[in-house]
Amino acid sequence: MVGLSPPSSGGFAGSFRAPRVHSVGSMHSREHVSGIAARFAIWSARHRALAIVGWLVFVVGVTVLSGHFGTTQAGAGDFGNGESGRADKVIADAGFPVREAGEMVVVRSPVVDDPGARAAAAEVTAAVRATGVTGPVGEPLRSEDGRAVLLTFTVTGDPETAKDRVGPVLDAVAAVQRQHPQLYIGQAGDASADKLIGDDLDEGLNRLSMLSIPVTLGILLVAFGAVVAALLPVVLAVTAVVAAVGLLAFASRLAPTVDTTMHVMLLVGLAVGVDYCLFYIRRERDERRAGADRHRALVVAAQTSGRSVWISGLTVIVAMAGMFFTRDTTFVSFAVGTILVVATAVLGSLTVLPALLSALGDRVDLVRIPGLYRTRAEGRVWGAILRLVLRRPLVSALLATAALGLLAFPALDLRTKGEGVEDLSPSAPITKAFVAIQTSFPGGSDPAEVVVRAPSVTGPAFDAAVADFTRQALATGKLHEPVTVEVNPAGTVAVVRVGLSGSGSDRASEEALAALRGTVAPATLGKLPGAWVGVTGGTAGSKDFNDQLARSMPVVFSFVLGLAFVLLLVSFRSVVVAVTGVVLNLLSVAAAYGMLVYVFQYGHFESLLDFRAADGITNWMPLFLFVILFGLSMDYHVFVVSRIREGHDRGLPTRRAVTEGITRTAGVITSAAAVMVAVFALFATLPIASTKQLGVGLAASVLLDATIIRAVLLPAVMALLGERNWWLPRWLGWLPSVPHEAPAPAERELVTAGR
The missing domain is CATH 1.20.1640 (Multidrug efflux transporter AcrB transmembrane fold)
Structure with missing residues (x-):
């Protein structure tokens, strides 16, 4: 050991x-x-x-x-799961020229076929060309409702640095908007998103990194x-x-x-x-x-x-x-x-x-x-609370469990989704532009990509398959124009892009993806001789990621819970303490899940936190929160129970050991929790919903863990169990004995300096 x-x-x-x-x-x-x-x-x-x-x-x-x-950074080929991951790998290995950053400008009018919208679109085209930093502006695309026009173009040069060159284009589009206040004119795309969202996020993360240290120091100054x-x-x-x-x-x-x-x-x-x-x-x-x-x-x-x-x-x-x-x-x-x-x-x-x-x-x-x-x-406030808890341990345990159960109840409705437009701050201009494009041109901002690998993706047979694909796709009512085709230089891999209904991460998009994967792509492009067909893109990647998580989560939960139980069992030589630790931490995680659903899925505190409620929680959040919270909660549990076990090993009755252990650790637990809550809460100020979920989930769970669980539920349960807390079956008697009491006083020997 x-x-x-x-x-x-x-x-x-x-x-x-x-x-x-x-x-x-x-x-x-x-x-x-x-x-x-x-x-x-x-x-x-x-x-x-x-x-x-x-x-x-x-x-x-x-x-x-x-x-x-x-440091070796993960490349595009390192990401992805399932079919979308394989399709991304095919694209990465196909030798496509580096794609320049794509941009879109939407011009939307309150009336159908507004001549003013067409005139504004022409002005946008001229203004964008005048900047000299873009490729050709595509032909205007009219929306199905006739109220909007979409212009597409690219920012020339390295797409990784396009955000540094897109500024003049954003300024030019904004100038046209000022000249047409009766219309909505908005720009969104790869470069503008990197500039407006990426810069804001980087600035927020850097600000968080700088604030976390002085905030932590301030709390420690109060603590010490x-x-x-x-x-x-x-x-x-x-x-x-x-x-x-x-x-x-x-x-x-x-x-x-x-x-x-x-x-x-x-x-x-x-x-x-x-x-x-x-x-x-x-x-x-x-x-x-x-x-x-x-x-x-x-x-x-x-x-x-x-x-x-x-x-x-x-x-x-x-x-x-x-x-x-x-x-x-x-x-x-x-x-x-x-x-x-x-x-x-x-x-x-x-x-x-x-x-x-x-x-x-x-x-x-x-x-x-x-x-x-x-x-x-010693914490006087916590000491007073503890006296009440130990006077009525059963009532205290029931009330604490009921409170945690009430907080965790919304978790029964927890759903997950991929990150999309709705995860951005609703007040951000680029968010409004993405929403306008998605509303007027479903799938236009994040189309699905059908990857076709075959001995040849050129010639009449392939063209006929694409035409058939387009016809069947539009006939579903769930797949939309524009349908574009890009072929690699070797003529062996083609990427066919098509719009999906919905926001890209909602149920409508999932249904459109299912139709594309299950029917349209196999029945058309999949009929080409020797062809392999796979679908990727934002929605497909999110779906495959969710499926991979669903398969791995039982293994992750079993591994973490099982090894945590073993560690606690060996550390405290008690089955009861190990089970109690695992159950209490699960209650803390469940309460965090419930609060995330209540806030971000049901839409409470939207204006305070500056977000828009969505159909689910970000798909990677439940598993990530579980491992982080379970690990951090163990800090408090091990520290408090060690102090309680220390008193018990000195001969104190369990209830007295609980009193001493809780009161003597109350101050340090409060200070430690305050540091965590303050640092985690800073994440709720970042401009993306997933970081807000991370901050709220972590901060709320740590706060609950340091108060309701450690100060009420833990002592109440241990007081009710009494000496049964330290039960260990005879057949586990071979476990190593790890003393928890402080060491005996030193044996002193006075020695001379030269001895």
Whole structure:
């Protein structure tokens, strides 16, 4: 078992002896310690200069080396699932010329066949051509209702940098709009979306990254009341994130990374890194104020909070590893990034943090803030609540469960969908343009792509198949013009694009895709000799992604829940504690799902959060929230239950151990939760619905977990179960025994400096 060492020949049963370490003055001590966390702490305290310098060299070294080797980014061929993934791979390998960024301008009038709309379209065409940065403007396409005209063109040059050149075109279109206030004229497309949405999102993510650190520091200043103590967790968390990002460059050789992985790493790394340091520092300070000398306070913190950090970190890593089973490039990248940042945060908490605490001693409380610095960390408010809970544990458990059940109830109606236009801020100009194009020209903004690979996709037979395809597609009423064809230089692969009904992510689009895949494409293009036909595009990719998630989610859930149960069972030698931990965390996740449905699917707080309700939650959100929340919730559970078990191992009755454990951890749990809630809530300010869902889901779940679950439901359940909390079947008696109590007082030996 990781963290256990062979027992020593002496001392109490199950205890361990560490090498002598220097104590205060000229004292050497031998501590009864066990576990990897305590042994790391003792080594770091003895070699604190080496530990601190070694950490800095590690952080700087991996950062410099990662800059030299670079990070491998996932390419277009790395994404995709199912039929759409295979079709994308065919396109990528077919040697098509690089497609320039496509743009569209819609001119819409309140009346049918408005001459003013046609005149405005002509003005738009002239204005766009005058910018000199676009290709030819296509012939105007009239909508079926006769109220709108659509113009299409491309931004010349590299599509990756087209957003830097599209500005003059946007200005030209806006100028025509000002001249025709009675009409709606809007532009949308690849380049304009990258510029208007991508820049806003990047700006928001950068702002979030910059705000998260001062917000975290502010909460820690309130929690500790001392500047030095507040700075330590932030510095260690930030350096852990920096080191993990450096390590990601090497890991990306095995699993290519996606752009958003680093932002997820900052989110998770800041949360767990600050939490781990917070737990460790607060316990060391509590022991010091209780009268322990500097050495013993550090050893007690390592033996208790350090051990909790090790176990909770391992549990978080297990949860994140569940994402590997999706076999999706984005999830695999998230899994690698989060595992690296959590492992690095654990390493820093167990090595350099004890060295810093040993070096600082009581100076960790320097620069005290008047009115905030407190010598005791017990929560008076939570103590009062806990007394009520333990007075009526059954009623408290029933009320807490009912509240969580009420919050989770909407999750029964949870539906998922791919990301689409409706996920953008409804007040954004480009969102209005996309909606206008989608309304007037269904499927025009994101057409389906039918990929045909055959010995030859040129000549009369292919042309006849395309004509038949067009006729049958339009006859369904679910597939729409324009129908366009693009053939690769070798004449072996063709891409036939056709519009789909709906928004691209709603049920109408799914029905149109089903008709295309099930009937139209196989009966026409699929009849070509030796042809392979596959459908891709936004709607098809979303459908295949959902199908892949549906197949992998049972495996992910089983893996995470099973290994979490085993870790808790081994850590606490109790089946009941392990089951309780898993069930409570599932309640927290279920409540988060319910709140997401209530807000984003039912449309509450739309104006406050600046979003528009949709038919479902973003398809990747449920699984991602599950692994993140399950892992982070274990931080609190392991920390609180470890403190309760510590009291029980000292001989306290279970109810008294619960009281002591909850009250003594209330302050640090509140502070840790406040950090997470504040950082996660910042994501709700970003301009895309999926990031808002992420922020609301994470923040609300952590808030519930730190209040209703840890302060009410957990103590109520443990009080009701009493000694049954620690039940372990006889046939599991072979499990290793991991002591939870603080180490026994040191055996002191006065030695001379030369001995």
